[in-house]
Amino acid sequence: MDRGRYLNKHKQRREMSKIILTVDDSSSIRQVVSFTLKEAGYTVLEACDGQDALNKITGSSLHMVVTDLNMPNLDGIGLIKKLRMDPIHKFIPIIMLTTESQNEKKMEGKAAGATGWIVKPFKPEQLLAVVKKVLG
Amino acid sequence: MIPDVHQKAFIEEATELLSELEQTLLDLEENRDDKDLIGKVFRALHTIKGSSGMFGFDEMAHFTHDIENVYDLIRNGELPVTKEIIDLTLAARDQLYIMLGHDKSNFSLDGNKTEEILNKSKKIIEEYRKYSSKNKAIPEPKPVPEVKNTCRSDLQSSKSYNIHFKPSQNIFMGGTNPVLLLNELRDLGETRFITHTEAIPDLSEMNPEFCYFYWDIVLTTDKGIDAINDVFIFLGDDSDLQIKECENIDSVTNNSKDAGNVKIQQGNANAGDSALESALDNDKIKSNVENKADKNKSNSKKIKDNQDAHHEIDSASSLRVSTEKLDELVNLVSELVTIQARLVQIASQSDNSAIMAITEEVERITWELRDSALNIRMLPIGTTFSKFKRLVRDLSNELGKEVELTTEGAETELDKTVLEKLNDPLIHIIRNSIDHGIENPDEREKGNKTRMGTIKLSASQSGGNVLIKISDDGAGIDKEQIKAKAIASKLLPENSDASDADIFSMIFAPGFSTAKKVTSVSGRGVGMDVVKRSIESLRGSVEIESTLNKGTTISLKLPLTLAIIDGLLVKIAEETYVIPLSSVEECIELVQSDIEKVNGRHIVNIRGEIVPYIDIRERFGIMGFVPEIRQVVIADINGTRIGFMVDKVIGQHQTVLKTLGKAYKNVDGVSGATILGDGSVALILDITKLADKETYEESLTVGQLA
Numbered sequence: 001m002d003r004g005r006y007l008n009k010h011k012q013r014r015e016m017s018k019i020i021l022t023v024d025d026s027s028s029i030r031q032v033v034s035f036t037l038k039e040a041g042y043t044v045l046e047a048c049d050g051q052d053a054l055n056k057i058t059g060s061s062l063h064m065v066v067t068d069l070n071m072p073n074l075d076g077i078g079l080i081k082k083l084r085m086d087p088i089h090k091f092i093p094i095i096m097l098t099t100e101s102q103n104e105k106k107m108e109g110k111a112a113g114a115t116g117w118i119v120k121p122f123k124p125e126q127l128l129a130v131v132k133k134v135l136g
Numbered sequence: 137m138i139p140d141v142h143q144k145a146f147i148e149e150a151t152e153l154l155s156e157l158e159q160t161l162l163d164l165e166e167n168r169d170d171k172d173l174i175g176k177v178f179r180a181l182h183t184i185k186g187s188s189g190m191f192g193f194d195e196m197a198h199f200t201h202d203i204e205n206v207y208d209l210i211r212n213g214e215l216p217v218t219k220e221i222i223d224l225t226l227a228a229r230d231q232l233y234i235m236l237g238h239d240k241s242n243f244s245l246d247g248n249k250t251e252e253i254l255n256k257s258k259k260i261i262e263e264y265r266k267y268s269s270k271n272k273a274i275p276e277p278k279p280v281p282e283v284k285n286t287c288r289s290d291l292q293s294s295k296s297y298n299i300h301f302k303p304s305q306n307i308f309m310g311g312t313n314p315v316l317l318l319n320e321l322r323d324l325g326e327t328r329f330i331t332h333t334e335a336i337p338d339l340s341e342m343n344p345e346f347c348y349f350y351w352d353i354v355l356t357t358d359k360g361i362d363a364i365n366d367v368f369i370f371l372g373d374d375s376d377l378q379i380k381e382c383e384n385i386d387s388v389t390n391n392s393k394d395a396g397n398v399k400i401q402q403g404n405a406n407a408g409d410s411a412l413e414s415a416l417d418n419d420k421i422k423s424n425v426e427n428k429a430d431k432n433k434s435n436s437k438k439i440k441d442n443q444d445a446h447h448e449i450d451s452a453s454s455l456r457v458s459t460e461k462l463d464e465l466v467n468l469v470s471e472l473v474t475i476q477a478r479l480v481q482i483a484s485q486s487d488n489s490a491i492m493a494i495t496e497e498v499e500r501i502t503w504e505l506r507d508s509a510l511n512i513r514m515l516p517i518g519t520t521f522s523k524f525k526r527l528v529r530d531l532s533n534e535l536g537k538e539v540e541l542t543t544e545g546a547e548t549e550l551d552k553t554v555l556e557k558l559n560d561p562l563i564h565i566i567r568n569s570i571d572h573g574i575e576n577p578d579e580r581e582k583g584n585k586t587r588m589g590t591i592k593l594s595a596s597q598s599g600g601n602v603l604i605k606i607s608d609d610g611a612g613i614d615k616e617q618i619k620a621k622a623i624a625s626k627l628l629p630e631n632s633d634a635s636d637a638d639i640f641s642m643i644f645a646p647g648f649s650t651a652k653k654v655t656s657v658s659g660r661g662v663g664m665d666v667v668k669r670s671i672e673s674l675r676g677s678v679e680i681e682s683t684l685n686k687g688t689t690i691s692l693k694l695p696l697t698l699a700i701i702d703g704l705l706v707k708i709a710e711e712t713y714v715i716p717l718s719s720v721e722e723c724i725e726l727v728q729s730d731i732e733k734v735n736g737r738h739i740v741n742i743r744g745e746i747v748p749y750i751d752i753r754e755r756f757g758i759m760g761f762v763p764e765i766r767q768v769v770i771a772d773i774n775g776t777r778i779g780f781m782v783d784k785v786i787g788q789h790q791t792v793l794k795t796l797g798k799a800y801k802n803v804d805g806v807s808g809a810t811i812l813g814d815g816s817v818a819l820i821l822d823i824t825k826l827a828d829k830e831t832y833e834e835s836l837t838v839g840q841l842a
């Protein structure tokens with residue numbers, strides 16, 4: 001009985017283990033996003049800017065991306081556009097992290113193909129709610 | 137809510153960002169049009185704002201918000217960078233630093249202090265507002281709907297809604313899965329779906345990446361219309377969404393059916409046109425996207441070029457390691473060096489050539505390992521230099537002087553520990569230079585100098601030492617004034633004919649100050665003696681050169697590292713001692729008859745020069761057989777040649793420094809110990825201290841004689 005429950009739980013966890021990439025130049029934000037998502041059973045990859053993200057995902061397939069907008073090298077908008085042109089990642093949900101002063105950016109991101117956004121500062125459970133919402 | 141680990145990570149990151157911000161601001165002041173620097177300031181502020189709110193630093197987030205707005209305007213070319221803005225941003229940076237909890241004085245829960253900070257912050261923000269209203273009003277940020285997922289506690293009675301949801305055809309391109317949205321609606325309450333499939337074209341015309349479905353939904357829920365809106369919060373304007381509240385469910389269902397039918401017919405009629413239109417639109421979008429992608433490419437190339445110009449360190453190529461781990465590594469390497477010395481000794485006693493070969497190999501690798509381990513601890517001195525830019529800027533503002541700081545040799549590397557301990561002495565010296573050295577602009581003009589004074593910080597490596605020079609083009613030091621003051625405070629006898637170097641060294645005497653008035657910056661007479669002591673504790677030395685009305689140069693000589701030094705192994709009776717090789721100049725032999733010639737006084741004649749020496753045997757009270765021929769190690773201590781008499785000089789030795797521990801902290805004349813190849817312990821002589829004590833005692837006996 002116990003074993004069965006364990007296996008069941010284990011199976012659930014494995015099924016849930018979708019890969020999410022978090023892109024942010026702030027390591028503390030990355031840490032929180034990564035920690036929160038890992039706690040919820042997702043597999044998390046980290047990248048420090050758009051270019052780094054593109055380098056890291058070549059050849060692999062992600063289930064979702066959570067990206068900051070203001071980053072050096074390649075910003076969030078640029079990253080979203082590139083991902084939407086990539087046949088593998090064309091349809092994956094992409095969530096952008098914005099601040100309330102970035103309304104225009106939000107619209108720009110949406111036009112570039114972002115699925116949704118989270119306003120900073122956010123609580124871990126808010127992040128999870130949004131991830132659940134777009135990832136199912 | 138947020139675990140402590142994250143908060144710590146944030147504080148660490150923010151601290152780094154703030155010091156980077158300071159540097160960038162100072163650079164920006166020099167190159168006010170540099171778009172990269174402006175972008176960097178903005179990003180730093182943005183990250184601080186974004187993160188601080190998440191980690192419970194709400195005040196910081198609030199405070200940074202306004203400053204970020206100003207830089208947003210600057211970034212868009214709507215505001216110029218001015219000194220006023222830089223001043224305010226620097227002040228704001230300091231506030232943020234305090235808010236992070238770095239200022240220890242604010243650790244106590246003093247309500248007044250907190251309020252004071254808040255008031256200061258408010259003032260800064262107000263000044264910003266004033267500034268921006270003077271130039272251009274900041275557009276008030278539009279409130280953005282937040283994702284609400286708090287359960288509404290107000291119990292509403294169930295209501296029914298008629299939802300018409302027609303996603304745009306390319307909804308998938310935005311990563312949205314409409315099925316998930318429908319599932320969410322299902323979770324809200326009782327639903328009835330009417331799925332419209334009429335828009336699906338023939339297979340030949342169908343684009344499998346498009347969504348052709350649309351839905352009419354009747355939802356009965358007690359969660360209110362906001363909850364429904366939340367479901368579709370991310371839905372773009374290009375999708376069609378209508379939510380209407382209905383009172384009678386049955387009539388709604390019927391109505392919606394009718395409405396659906398009407399729409400279908402309309403849809404059919406327009407199907408051909410709209411398909412054509414959307415196809416056209418798609419082409420447009422595609423070419424747009426491609427254009428933009430090209431632009432992005434060239435942009436990122438530009439950024440890369442700029443980065444190269446800025447010599448930025450690639451974050452991926454460096455690794456952050458805690459200092460403890462490094463210390464442990466250096467400790468282990470030190471042990472290895474010691475063991476290796478033993479191996480060499482034992483191997484040399486055996487005749488086994490294979491062992492000898494291995495020993496040599498081990499020796500070579502050990503030295504390389506030692507060098508790279510010590511090298512890891514090396515940091516460029518430039519990071520310390522850049523801190524002083526701010527100090528010079530603030531101090532010169534405060535004192536009404538115009539001072540420019542130039543640096544040279546910022547890439548010179550020094551051990552991290554040395555670098556950290558160097559900070560305070562350098563601050564003291566620079567403060568002195570600005571306060572006493574550099575004159576007021578008006579005075580400088582009278583003296584045919586430029587209004588702007590210059591302080592030059594330079595660092596260079598020479599052998600095992602790093603030479604740091606702090607020179608200013610200020611008033612210089614008045615020798616006569618110092619002499620008079622020294623005589624008045626009985627540091628020098630009257631009518632003394634002390635050399636320039638001796639007079640300048642008076643500055644380092646405790647409590648010595650010639651400043652006529654005490655300013656907030658310096659003049660209290662503490663400082664230079666602290667400088668001297670802390671440099672000496674790093675086994676370094678200080679020198680002053682000064683020309684009246686031309687300027688002063690203070691030179692600091694520091695060892696590259698504190699962990700391993702080159703030592704000279706000497707023997708007294710059965711004991712072995714180490715003298716730091718860096719200050720050793722030469723070794724001479726002395727026979728008993730030579731000593732008798734000068735009536736037992738501790739002086740030796742080297743090529744016509746009289747050099748005093750200290751007999752270590754006598755000094756440490758070592759008994760035993762005194763050999764006929766003894767040796768004197770001549771060392772240079774702060775410009776004076778002093779000898780140290782030992783029984784025998786053995787040779788050079790790579791000395792791994794070990795402290796003696798707390799119990800022997802107060803032992804004079806010994807700075808530490810090391811382990812020799814045979815496993816025995818050798819004490820490291822602190823020759824500076826030994827020499828100091830000797831001259832002090834000598835001056836006492838001179839006093840007694842007089």
